[in-house]
Amino acid sequence: MRISKIKRLSRQVPLVYLMAGVALTACTTAPHDGWEPLFDGETLTGWQAVGGEAPYAVEDGAIVGTMTAETPNSFLITEKEYGDFILELDVKLEGETTNSGIQTRSHLDKEANNGRGRVYGRQVEIDPASRAWTGGIYDEARRGWLYPLDLNESAKSAYKKEEFNHIRIEAIGNETKTWVNDVPIAYVVDTLDATGFIGLQVHGINDEALAGKKVYFKNIRIQTENLKPQDFPAGIYTVNLTPNSLSAYEKQGGYELLFDGSSPAGWVGAYKDSFPEKGWEIKDGTITVLPSDGAESTNGGDIVTVDQYGAFDLSFEFKLTEGANSGVKYFVTLSENNRGSAIGLEYQVLDDERHPDAKMGRDGNRTLASLYDLITAQKNRRAIRKIGEWNKGRVVVQPDNTVTHYLNGEKVLEYKRGSDVYKQLVSESKYKNWDNFGQAEEGHILLQDHGDRVSFRNIKIKRL
Template sequence: MKLVLRWIAMLPLLAGVAQAADEAEWQSLFDGKSLSGWRLVNGAASYEVIDGAIVGTTKAGTPNSFLATERTFDDFILEFEVKQTVGPTNSGVQFRSQSKPDVMAGRVHGPQMDLDPSERQWSGGLYDEAMSGWWYPGTLNPQPGLYKFNEWNQIRIEAIGPSMRTWVNGKLSAHVLDATYQDGFIALQVHSIDKPDEAGRKIHWRNLRIKQHPAASPVGTGIFVRNTIANDLSEVERKQGWQLLWDGTSTSGWRSVKDNAFPTRGWRIKDGELIVTGAGGGDIVTDHTFGAFELQLDFQLTPGANSGILYFVGDYGTDRLLGLEYQLLDDERHDDARLGKDGNRTLASLYDIQPRGRLMTNVGIAPQIGKWQHARIVATADGNIEHWLNGVRVLSFNRNSEDFRARVAASKFKDVENFGGLERGHILLQDHGDEVRFRSIKIRPL
């Protein structure tokens, strides 16, 4: 009994030792008095030390400015406080970033955590500066009011291996897996401004500290994970219930709509891509059917291409399998975009039934032909369905609603009984005679 009591008495001491050891692993990136260890890269915005904080000030007529660490870092946890004053202005913190004379004449590029006090409120989102654009816009995990203008906000960035996570005021904000950047500098951004009256707005950073080569924080499963690694299923995705619907190498799990075998022509597998070549192989469907589900995949359109992702596919008493279709289309070059009604045959629309909303023009969100794009379909048990494109929800409807039935009645499917009403159905990738590439096809039951 005495031994037990002695151990209980020692617990606070052991906890204090562990906490002290943890604190010893942190290194300060800012001495609170000078910009020693930092350098200005790109742009001409001013950076100065005021009351123990680094203060950046917006300036008219200059591109994005960055105050970068002289050191580079690979795996780390970065913590700091940030406050924006005078007026709201976009900002961010670069990490694992680069500035090389032979790449865009030295322009800073690489991962950035967004700091955004505007009405958009995308703080915590992850952006590939000057390269591919938005990996994780704030639309994927909305947190209205979490980031406070004119107040100090606590920020955490964790970059370990390909995993990049951000926290705003203690809340997990974004999670991206991308293997493009292994190491680089950390930089404080003062964004360029559009109007002269936006000059003089200030961003304050303080208490910047870093822990190198740390153990990862516990894996949170509560938010959507954007994984750009082709055909990869991460630990957190597995915990969320995701499974690969295509393994990246074989035809397993898929067959022709015409028979039980995979097409012998018109489809090929190369370098982790499932490619419909346009040579008349026909549509392919999953062996299994699905009820409520969440589906995501990457697709790449060739100029003028037409294809589709069909779901709740089954036998509606017609001469072919039918289902609801997430339209894949080059809107600029294919005539189908101007057919139908009110744009209900454009990219990401519910084909011939309901148009998608207006697309954002942000880099990495606006669709590009010849580049990988991200599609996501969420279908819940109550009939609600969402179409997402590049991290933004562009369409939502309920397939049990009167509005949906009225739209079907005005479509080319008006004579198909109970169209879109199956409780379960296959997933189908369409061969419309054009070359389209697919990868990272994942699904999870809901």
């Protein structure tokens, strides 16, 4: 085209159209920021409804799910599956006793719910209730809670009720991290589900007064290439479900393994110089006390760490057999030279349903996760895994002697060593005749031989 013809064309075309063409050219040649929208703001293209009968619709640029009585959990899931990704979206939930969630790398049992399907897999919780677990990680229709926000209590205030909340989820490799309104919330290292779909939940309701409440999802976008993880500050507790391992983040945070999965390194028999020759078995990544007659320390005996600890954060997994009894003790000094199990504060490990010890003591203070014979664990039955499944225990001793017990991530009791309340409890217990019971500056960690088969793994500790 000759220059003169270009000039004539420019005089004939309005300036606004020429500027639009320049803008379009600029947009098509600008570098892509790596984000891909999962929702076009107008239709549900790329999504499908499964599970319950709660309806989904598009209203004012948001996906809106409506709570419906007499139907199970309902989900809107992506037709595409994803592996590693960073997902961001905004969520608003009506009501303070309602619930919702965002599924990640999840799956569908197509035959369940009379052919409507049942979704299972990791879910990022949306929870406006008083417990405030938004951003925590739940394993829908499978393992239950993986990361309740009792593990990160300072983050409970991040969620804003009746407002849109910005959610960020990073699923990279075997790690899942979450943020709510830019506040870091949960960190889970898991061994399941390298790929799966993303889903938006409308939770089933038992209260008909909640029928009609809505949950809104908008600005849904994802990155799947050239992922750049956001900094996660130090000091946030990690749930690492990879047996007998430490993530790089845990190592940087000062955690160390107390059991390497294959040897008794770091452990000896209580009141002994070496590991017991019988009564304990190390196999398949577990350390197991073998059954004898159900009595204390009559077979291999208790085992203790070689090292001693003062303020610390101790985590461990345990698996009970039917009717089994054991315990994890701390501040064990081995100075008493007593018969039977060595003396120390005890996180009770017990089959509450079948072992008679659960009905002894006072007000249940010998039940699972209790401070044995002193303080009863206030636990929800939901927090207890079945016999034969792995449970996760945790004991945190702060430098000010505040002690907290957790069971599967849920806080079940708290007390302060050496306080007047503590001393009164000791004076009413089986430990009343031991001077300064449980008040040593430091002590060993102990796994108890109570004559029943109980297995342990993932034993790790951080000095505080």
